[in-house]
Amino acid sequence: MAQEMAQRSAAAFFAFPQPTVFVVNVIHVHVGRQDEAFRIIRDIVHYVAERKKGFLWSSLAKSTDGQTVVNVEAISGAGDVQEFFSDPVFAEKFERLKEVSTFEFHTYQVDDIVLPKTITSDLLAAQETEL
Numbered sequence: 001m002a003q004e005m006a007q008r009s010a011a012a013f014f015a016f017p018q019p020t021v022f023v024v025n026v027i028h029v030h031v032g033r034q035d036e037a038f039r040i041i042r043d044i045v046h047y048v049a050e051r052k053k054g055f056l057w058s059s060l061a062k063s064t065d066g067q068t069v070v071n072v073e074a075i076s077g078a079g080d081v082q083e084f085f086s087d088p089v090f091a092e093k094f095e096r097l098k099e100v101s102t103f104e105f106h107t108y109q110v111d112d113i114v115l116p117k118t119i120t121s122d123l124l125a126a127q128e129t130e131l
Contacts, residue, residue, distance in 0.1 A: 020056070021078050025071040025105035033100040037069045038062055040100065044093045045071060051087075054080030069101075078107045 029037040038060065045058045056074035063069070075081070084090050097103055 020074050020110045022108045023073045023075060023105055027069040027101045027103040029101045034062055034066050037100045040096050041069055041071050048084055052084060
């Protein structure tokens with residue numbers, strides 16, 4: 001099973017910038033609604049992961065102060081966002097966030113990767129060995 005998952009996953013980290021676009025969605029939850037907001041965005045992300053080709057991976061996090069939830073999502077290109085929102089089921093799921101939060105999201109293009117020096121050296125050596 002783990003081997004099968006590894007073969008299907010497009011998620012990977014590289015020592016050099018890759019042409020990846022990130023969506024960073026900051027969800028400012030209404031008081032006491034963090035867990036509910038987290039469940040909603042997790043449902044949305046799973047929906048996208050199962051159906052949308054442009055989805056690469058997502059990292060979901062709750063703030064320790066109970067005020068926000070963050071979705072950092074890697075997608076294949078900025079146009080994927082419009083494609084996701086054109087899906088009526090996705091749009092309906094996203095509307096549920098308005099009941100428990102306000103939110104904003106922006107897309108970002110990777111321009112640099114910064115890793116600790118020892119990790120960078122190890123990754124470079126490993127990548128050179130593979131070539």
